[in-house]
Amino acid sequence: MDSRRLPRAVIDPKVRQVGFFTSCDPPPARSLSVPADTGASAIVPTDMSSSPPLTDIYITNNSFSSVRIPPPRQVSAEGLHSLGRAAGSTTSVFAHDVLSPHCWEGIQMPIGSYNSSEFMQGKSSMLSPSSSRFDDIDFSEEEATSACLIRTGSGKEAAAFPRSSGEVMMAIKSGANAPAKSALKTASVVKALPEVTGIQAAVPFHFSFEEKDGGTSIEKQNEGIGAARSKQKTTKAERRAIQEVQRAAKAAAKDAGKGAKSTFASSGGALAVAKQAKSAILPSQTKYGSSVASERRVDRNPDKDGKKDVSQSSMQFDDKSRVEKAKRRAAVGHFEARNSVELFRHLPQYEHGPQLQYLESKFFHLDHIHPSVYKVGLQYLTGSTSGGNARCKEMLLAFQEAVMDYSTPPEKTPARDLTSKISSYVSFLIACRPLSISMGNAIRFLKNRIAKLDHNISESEAKSNLLSDIDRFINEKIIVADKVIVHHAVTKIRDGDVLLIYGHSTVVEMILLQAHELGKQFRIVVVDSRPKLEGKALLRKLVMKGLSCTYTHLNAISYIMHEVTRVFLGASSILSNGTIYSRVGTACVAMVSHTFRVPVLICCEAYKFNERVLLDSICSNELGDPDVISKVHGRDGLNDLENCYDATPSDYVSMIVTEHGMIPPTSVPVIFREYGRDQLFF
């Protein structure tokens, strides 16, 4: 939360400059003092200091061919997101600068919305960014414009959001009296806008606060925007819900307006009304909100065959009806987790113990699961196979075996039947452990291949095609990709470097060993963290190869960072806003290195890229075994939480090394655009 992050909210989305490294010249030493080259400085138009390593790498490398790329649609969305993020996560800073102190408490709202007492709403707000796809771009852009509108309008104009209006209003009004409480209310607003990210909703909110003194309501404008919104898609029930909210909002506004300077009592009244309104709207919200959302998702992605996987990744595990549905569909049963942490209840809960026992005892009942798939699933469950590449490879090999043993039942086409088989395998694997994003991509690839099978060729031919396709995927996307990444990244290691690594990334390990083989003289700092202590295995391998290593834990990172010159990290996935989704702790390492002006290089194969956008690691994560965190006796009311991953914002990352070259994190969408889904995954 330092002030350096503040201005990045205003990245100009109009011009983007993206570089591809074509040569592998080693860059000169870290040089923050190098004056910005005119050709390359466009990257950080507003604030140099916010991402110095970034400029560093760009500016100092003379041999790259910079490409001027007009901003793709994603970029504007990204800008918006970053805006939202600035507003959402760095509120305190923001508030200091922009707002008068009396608004201070009210501004905490987005943070307040994470309050567990309102976690349902908070969660939905957090979740929505992930579910909003680029297909929804128009939508979010419109959000942005409406946000601007609001900035110019008055506070009451928050009612412009038809579905959210009631409670935004409430929040604002009662915010004057009891800001903290109203903060909780706002969260539920977002619930009504399933497609809109919660943080986006929070943005207009801010501005409306700023201008609150403006006072009078401009209903016309509200209606205008409301109409615009309702053109989007409003069912009858939705409109009714909107009306209700507006009515409630008016009542509350009156209430709050009266008691603008008065006591808590009136605000309590407002609150009561607010609650009432909320309870009135909640059922319809949940029903229509989710149905509309799913409807839309289906509408807009008609070509998406991996619907199941999609629903898994964006499924809300605290939404009872959907969990029930998923359960019925699932190949194997799920278990209710015992004491889950409330805020994280929307994630698939960790259920290793009962799940393992269940699967083991049902071993002979799961005849429809191919033995090799079963084996891989159990290995995931027990953790004997871990790591994105290994898991993906094992899964594909298991599928390969399954395909090999597959024979089309009579009167069925292999394309359909095999797809459903693979789907059932996948749901079994999900029951063992949630899929990683890379695995999702691999599955999509396989299904796509199956769907594209020629109907005219014989079954054996089709099978051999599939087998070779899988082989090719493993080879091209994983093995060769790793080699290319190593080839690129080794050029960034120079004699005398001190490299910091975290976790256990196979690519990073390969890079280090390769650099060692090339005879480079460098030292390694292996940073590890509880509870998995994955660094130890890596340390062992490195030490056995004769590399000089220092081993430390994450809590000593600020101490050790003084001597580090480069940070190499792996990633589980890279999302299109440049966010790095990786082993928990990675964000911490990246932030500390950023603070110390140490370049952070993320090594990740392109098949792990995902078009989703993630702003935090709460809305989408994997939960690990909570019991390994602490052993406290007599632990009533203590709920441990172990998330396996975290999201590193792109501004802490200097460079992403992929097989397509070394790119800045802001250029991840370019990979999608230039190489496209077809080339990336298929």
Place this chain on the structure above:
Amino acid sequence: MDFQVVVMAGGYSKNLVPLVSQEMPKPLLPVANRPVLSYVLELLEASNLKDLIVVVEGEDVALRVGGWISGAYVDRLHVEVAAVPEEVGTAGALRAVAHHLTAKDILVVSGDLVSDVPPGAVAATHRRLDAAVTALLCITPVSGPSESVSSVGKDKGRKLPRANIVGLDHTRQYLLHVAAGAEVGKDIKIQKSILRANDQMEIRADLMDAHMYAFQRTILQEVLDQKEMFHSIKHDVFPYLVRTQLRSEISDKGAPKNGLNGVDYTLNGSEPASEILTNRTHKCCAYIANKSKYCSRLNSVQAFCDINRDVVGEAGHLSGYSFSAQNNIVHPSAELGSKTTVGPQCMLDEGSKLGDKCSVKRSVIGRHCRIGSNVKIFNSVVMNHVTIEDGCFIQGSVICNNAQLQERVVLKDCQVGAGYVLTVGSEYKSEPLSKK
């Protein structure tokens, strides 16, 4: 799931004389009035294993067992009964049915197992770890329930509990050493190479081999073919596999050195196993059953009594009967005289008649028994068609089919063979009684 199941049902076990007889081979010995083999078959059936091969010793036993199975499981299981000559041992029995085995893995289960450990768990562990052999190990019950300590004869029958020595790696998944109780002298010899490769071994004596093994078929058949002397799975095949799990390393000079390096660079001794295990020629794994599971083998007279008591008592869910409010099972057609009490954890089957003032505690009484007045039966098993006349006192005994006890017989810890007649007023203590 590509598994085949072989049930080793056995024949006339010497350990169970005088309980077994021509009419009553070991697989058909009643446990809570159901043949002991039914427990295994139903356990397998519950795991969706319906194609079974049951191997029995002797043709006549095969006839009996086959007849019973085809009657009891006519539409439920597909069972092939194979007869092998007596005294070929379990390994010989496997050899005899080897040509029937085609699946990737073979599950070998002893027919005298009374357990609720799902076989799927063993199979799943086997698959997951890609093992050559996986054994089911159970926690040995702590020397039987307390009330059986009372008598000397039982201890004699039981001898001392033979400690099975089992060596496990730190994850308790891999078996590094096995030694059956009888082979263990004063000291245990452990192979250095195995110890070195794992640098940590947990020796346990509280685990019992439940005789449920999952084998990789190719390895099993190779061993059976090469080692023709092998007689028993437990005593020969299984220990052989465990012993030779590092054989390739022993023959190869380079490999052990590699292992040494692994040890040197170990940080806390917990990491290297995963890597070194890949060097093995085959992996021997163990599935250790949860303590809450019941697992017991009917391989001695004492075990017969214990299992009978447990199945109507603490492991009642195995019996498949529903217990009454008094925690006992009394068939509706059983007749009880006045002032006769049947205590908890008892079973009284179809058509049995008890006279007046009888007392039955912790006992199993079979079908159509006629029991006179004033008879006390404690901790005993009374099989079918037994006649017990007035004033008998029976404690800790087993009375086989068609036996007859005349008035005022007192039995303590005895086994009465089938059809044996005890004369009026006789008293016996800790004796096996049967027709010569």
